[in-house]
Amino acid sequence: MTTIDPAAVFRQEAAELFEVLEAALLDLGQNPDDRELVDSAFRALHTIKGSGAMFGFDKVASFTHEFETAFERVRKGEIKPTQDLVSVALAAKDYIRALIETPDETDTIIGDAILADLSRFVSPAEAVEAAVSSPVSSPASTPMSERRQVGWHLRFEFDAQILRNGSNPLDLLDDLSKLGSCFATPLTDGIPFLDELVPEDCYLKWDVSLHSDCDKAAIDDVFMFVVDEMQLVLEPLFEGEAPQPVPMLDLPEVSIVPPEPPQVAEPTTPAPQPAAAAAPAVERRSGEPRRADDRGIATVRVQAERLDELMDRVGELVIAQARLSQLAASGNDISIKLIAEEIERLASSLRDTTMGARMVPIGSLFGRFRRLVHDLSRDLSKPVEFVTSGEDTELDKTMIECLADPLVHLIRNAIDHGIEPPAARAAAGKPEQGRIELAAVHAGAQVLVTVKDNGGGLNTARIRAKAEEQGLIAPGASATDQEIHQFLFHPGFSTAQTISALSGRGVGMDVVKRTIENMRGSIDLSTVTGESTTITLRLPLTLAIIEGLLIRVGSGRYIIPLSAVEECVELTAEDERSRSRNFLNVRGNLVPFLRLRDVFDADGEPDQHQKTIIISTGETRVGLVADQIIGNHQTVIKSLSKLHSNVTIFSGATILGDGTAALILDVVQLVALAQAQAEKQMSEAA
Amino acid sequence: MNSDRVRSAADGDADAMQVVMIGLGDEKFALDAGTVREIIDPIPATKVAGAKAFVPGVINVRGNVIPFADLRIRFGMPVLSHTADSRIVVIEVRIDNEPVLVGVSADRVYEVTEISRTDVQQTPRVGMHWRPEYIRFITKWRDEFVVVPNMERILN
Known part of the structure; x- marks a missing residue:
């Protein structure tokens, strides 16, 4: 083990648990009946509480505990989680996160307020006062009973392996006895014969009568760290129901010496049979299924x-x-x-x-935006449905990190500018609830991430007016809608009439564009007036190594990403002769082609038999004419330096077997080039 | 120009400056030794179509693909073919505040030496066939004038 700060490990672990918790809470808002979600939220909370206490985050542990207690009735299914409740729970989650990340700057008053809110939703009648009264010890849930409760009756058994994990049941008994006078009886019926006995296993069960006015939560606290590895039955103990603790001195010696642990420190007596018999069937606590079940796949954390x-x-x-x-x-x-x-x-x-x-998988990233949408939709009073798909699509880790900020911008824009206010939507005959779709799909060598809203679409006229105002385009100059939309990516360009805290400052879209281009990706924007706006981010699959096709053009060698290559065909003599038209006939389809010799200004004589490599990006196919196809090449991508930042047709370079550098073609740019050229020819021909 | 001199003086010995003396055509240039990473024999550069004329290609230096700059083109000097004395000097320059390795062509490399700032000559406004902003200062070395180029400006 290296010397890693355990608190840092906890923070990291907690950050992941928060994601789980947040996702569960948000899902819960939509499916209030899903018990599985409640349980998963509770599991996350519980782990945060447990490890928090272990690493000295006492405030975290105690607040989480309060939170858990207040939420208990939700877990029991007595009340349904409402949207309001989910909002409070999310606030509580943020508060716990703040307690962990910036403990010194976080005021516990916030926590008390959240708890007060929470308990108001959970039990409107009784709880407000109870939750505010004590931030450390939780409100006692007093059972309405005629007989006076004098304590608790506990019956618990541990998993056989508990001792191997370093937990000592005796310490737990000690802790219990600190709550009040304890009457503990070991149940030895689980102990096997000596030849079957594994000395490292724990066979003992305990039956404990605890005379104390403590609440259930205090008992839960005792078992906080082992709760996943034990079965606990907890019942209130009423007056006269169980034997009073016997003074130590009167104790008879225990006749059966339990093999493990060898020394029992607690006072023991023969089991009070009536109470034990009356105990209900032992049930595993529903909230915490065994954690081992969750670890289907073993993982290692690597920097x-x-x-x-x-x-x-x-x-x-x-x-x-x-x-x-x-x-x-x-x-x-x-x-x-x-x-x-x-x-x-x-x-x-x-x-x-x-x-x-x-x-x-990109799903980990998508999960973060659900909260964003939830909060924005609330703040802007625009009900929004958030739909994600393609969460399984995998992307390089570095790219996922780089994508977070651009997507935040795009989603904010979509809600703030895209989705109309409910009244306007109703007037336009649309459902009041807006819809944002976030999707990821593989397309050839690329991953497409789309953000689509069903709002009003882009107002081309207004963008144009703004562009004219800023002097980006001459008034009256002809420009396609596509070209006008590109102004949105111009630094400092914003058409929002009022600047909100969210968007409209005109910083953002240019940053989005730059970030995506830095990843060798590109942005497409399309809109249907009155219906929708779709922004598509086209990203390369990976940043480091690709499978490439090595070709020769003149004396230079180049790499085409193999994933973009559809097929290779020979350029026929007929194609070769007709230098005026640059179209290939591939099985009846017209495919425009580029002569790489011209594009690269190659030296030397062209090879007699020119080859055409058909590449595709999504739906478009383009032929690239080269002198020779050399073969496969494992291509380690090295980026070009800033001195070559003006060169767009190459996405990078690699090193060939003989030690020389070869350039990697940027397929998207080449296709754009070929299409521009084809369109020009078409218009000339027309 | 003044600020450049102040900065360079501050990080070295008061008046002395360690330089690598290189020859381009008939001229001598002194490159700040602190920026020189290595000097290698000429290797074929890979042409980058569409690049600026003075950075016509890239080369592979120890597994890194770095741009290859030809100062002769930048200075409007005739580009002669390789000789037995030709070398590539790999220097580190800051471009947009990021360190970038660049291979610079040299017709010959003389030596690592010290030049004195006390001999600094005013950059003449006339009689020069390159732009004054490319020059940090001109100094004297063994009774010859040598140019200390401002590589950041030349490459940007």
Whole structure:
């Protein structure tokens, strides 16, 4: 183990639990009847409480405890979670997070207020005063009973493995006895014969009568850390129901010595049979199913930097392997060739594994926005339904992180500007509730992330007016709607008539665009007036290594991302002759093509048999004409420096087997180039 | 120009400056030794279509793909083919506040030496075939004038 600050580990763990908790609470707002959600929220809360106490976050533990107690009736199914309740619960979650992240700046008054709110929703009649009265010990839930309650009757047994986890039942009994006078009886019926006995297992059960005025929560606190590994039956103990504690000295010696633990410190007597017999069937506590069940897949937490380092090493290995393969291919030594092939296979699977380790489903990111939508929709009084799809789509971890801010901007814009106020929607004959769709899908070598709202669409005329006002376009100059919409990405451009705290300041869209372009992605924007606006982010699948097709154009060698390649065909003599038109006939479809020799201004004589590589981005297909197709190449992407930032047709460079650098073609840019050229030809022809 | 001099003076010995002396055509240039990462034999550069003329390509230096800059183009000097003396000097410059490695062509590399700031000459406004903002200052070394170029400005 390295010396990692345990508090930091707790913070990290808590951050993940908060995501779970938040998701569960938000879901609960929509499906109030889903017991599973309540349970999962409780599990998260409980873990936060437990580890919080363990790492010295006492305020966190005590507040979470209060929160849990107040929510208890929801868990029991006595009351249904309403939207209001969910909002308070979310506030409480934020408060706990603040307690963990900035404990010194967080005032407990906020916590008390939240608890007061919470208990008002949970039990309007009785609870307000109770919750405010004591922030540390929770309100006692006094059972309405005629007989006076003098304490509690507990019956508990532990999982056999409990001792291996370092928990000591005796300490728990000690803790119980601190609450009041205790009368504990070990139940030994579970102990097997000696030859079947595993010394490390715990076979004892206990039956305890606790004479104390403490509440149930105090008892729960005692078992806080082992609650997942035990079964506990807790019943109120009424006057005259159980034996009074016997003074220590009168105790007879225990006749059966329990094998484990060897020494029982608590006073023990033969079991009070009537009480034990009356105990209801032992039930596992419904709120905390065994945690082991949740750990279907074992995971290891690794620092992101280590993954990056690993990726760099793999990159270097792949380059070295490419050189080895080239060397082996040029010689005649069969054994070297075999080894080179073996290493190629290993390097490629190592690459895939490493890449896989960096891939994260985008769902973790989507989850964060549900809260954003929930809050915005409340603040702006615009009811919004938030629909996500494609959560399983995997993206490189680094990209997921980079995507968070742009998506926040887009979603804010969609709610603030896109969705109309309910009255306007009703007037337009639309349902009052707006709808935001966030989706991710794979499309070839790209991942498309779309944010779609069913609001009023973009007001092209207003954008144009604004652009003219800012001098971005001459009044009256002709421009397509598409071109006008592009002004939205201009720095400092905003058409919002009132600046809200959320959006309208004109910072944002340009930042979004820049962030996406830094990831070698692009943004599409489409709108249907009065119906919807869709913003599509096109992102490359990965940032580090791709499978590439190595081609030669003149004396230069270039890489085309293999995932974009559809097929390779020979440029026929007929295609070659007709230099005036740049269309290919591929099985009846017209495909525009680009002569890379022209694009790259290549030297040397063109090869006699030109090859065409058909590439596609989504729905568009374009042919690229090269001199030679060399073959597959494991391509480690190295970005081009700022000195080449003006070059758009290359997305990066890589190092070939002979040590020279080769450029990687940016397929999207090339397709755009080819289409522009094709359109020009069409219009010339027309 | 003045501020440049003050800054450079502050980080070295009062008046001395460690430089790598390189030759381009008939001129001598002194590159601040602190920015020079390594000097390598010429290797073929990969042409980048559409790039600015003075950074025509990229080269592979120890697994990194770095831009290759030809100062002769920037200074309007004739570009001659490689000779036995040709080298590539890898320097680190700051572009948009980020350190960037750049390979710079040199017709020959003389030596690492010290130049004195006391010999600094005013950059003449006339009689120069390059733009004054590319020059940090001109100084004397072994009775010859040498130019200390401002690489940040040249490459930006």
